[in-house]
Amino acid sequence: KAGVTQTPRYLIKTRGQQVTLSCSPISGHRSVSWYQQTPGQGLQFLFEYFSETQRNKGNFPGRFSGRQFSNSRSEMNVSTLELGDSALYLCASSLGWGQRNSPLHFGNGTRLTVT
Amino acid sequence: AQSVTQLGSHVSVSEGALVLLRCNYSSSVPPYLFWYVQYPNQGLQLLLKYTSAATLVKGINGFEAEFKKSETSFHLTKPSAHMSDAAEYFCAVIFAGGTSYGKLTFGQGTILTVHP
Numbered sequence: 093k094a095g096v097t098q099t100p101r102y103l104i105k106t107r108g109q110q111v112t113l114s115c116s117p118i119s120g121h122r123s124v125s126w127y128q129q130t131p132g133q134g135l136q137f138l139f140e141y142f143s144e145t146q147r148n149k150g151n152f153p154g155r156f157s158g159r160q161f162s163n164s165r166s167e168m169n170v171s172t173l174e175l176g177d178s179a180l181y182l183c184a185s186s187l188g189w190g191q192r193n194s195p196l197h198f199g200n201g202t203r204l205t206v207t
Numbered sequence: 208a209q210s211v212t213q214l215g216s217h218v219s220v221s222e223g224a225l226v227l228l229r230c231n232y233s234s235s236v237p238p239y240l241f242w243y244v245q246y247p248n249q250g251l252q253l254l255l256k257y258t259s260a261a262t263l264v265k266g267i268n269g270f271e272a273e274f275k276k277s278e279t280s281f282h283l284t285k286p287s288a289h290m291s292d293a294a295e296y297f298c299a300v301i302f303a304g305g306t307s308y309g310k311l312t313f314g315q316g317t318i319l320t321v322h323p
Binding site for chain 1: 241243248249250251252253256297299310311312313314315316
């Protein structure tokens with residue numbers, strides 16, 4: 093069974109631009125979560141989607157948004173990029189929302205560099 | 208406030224020695240607990256999880272962790288370290304209640320170095 097797939101693996105953008113990251117969950121998984129990983133702040137929760145609806149949101153500005161499609165694939169968008177948005181963005185999938193004993197399976201991430 | 212703390216940002220052991228990585232959580236209700244490992248330039252891989260069944264949990268690669276409610280701890284151990292265990296380890300928690308089902312709260316991570 094294929095794991096969580098994130099594309100692209102690496103991105104370089106300029107301040108002020110916007111970026112879209114993509115995530116394909118494990119087949120059969122319906123919940124997708126996004127996390128930002130930086131050396132200073134560690135791993136921080138961005139949002140979670142289930143059945144095309146955002147179920148949970150972390151403490152990030154409105155420039156960060158996401159969506160989920162009917163096939164459970166998800167995208168996240170960051171508009172008006174800032175230098176501080178440089179990070180590894182990790183996507184994770186699980187069987188379903190509300191199943192706390194269903195662990196998250198992570199992709200290898202998208203490394204975003206903002207110059 | 209609910210939180211998770213990993214004691215020691217860096218741990219160094221010799222090959223064959225005991226590995227002990229510490230994790231404490233702050234919550235009045237026992238949460239669901241996880242340990243993840245991250246190798247360079249990769250995502251996080253689940254090592255093991257505690258979901259209110261047995262307090263001693265066995266995971267992959269010879270790792271295990273024991274949930275101690277009285278100490279609000281979930282320390283990760285491995286009897287004998289191997290060079291391939293060198294990585295960063297994260298303790299993660301899903302706190303009970305509210306809408307936190309899918310939201311993992313991570314510790315700051317512990318980098319494990321294994322010396323030959």
